[in-house]
Amino acid sequence: MLVINEEKCVGCAQCVPFCPREALAAWGLCAVQRVRCDDCLVCLEYCPVDALELSHEAG
Numbered sequence: 001m002l003v004i005n006e007e008k009c010v011g012c013a014q015c016v017p018f019c020p021r022e023a024l025a026a027w028g029l030c031a032v033q034r035v036r037c038d039d040c041l042v043c044l045e046y047c048p049v050d051a052l053e054l055s056h057e058a059g
Ligand code: SF4
Pocket: 002, 018, 019, 020, 021, 022, 023, 024, 032, 036, 037, 038, 039, 040, 041, 042, 043, 044
């Protein structure tokens, strides 16, 4: 499952336009709308500070 590392995220919003499901938003910090995200992980490679991460926890 995609998770946002809030310690790393700088709220730059660079990831936002790359989500094909418009699940990302950034005001201050980035947030993911879980109902929209299908964990395609496309966004991971667009974060310049590697704040988008893959969590192995269920959910
Ligand atoms: S994992 Fe895919 S659907 Fe989820 S926020 Fe990233 S790009 Fe969007």
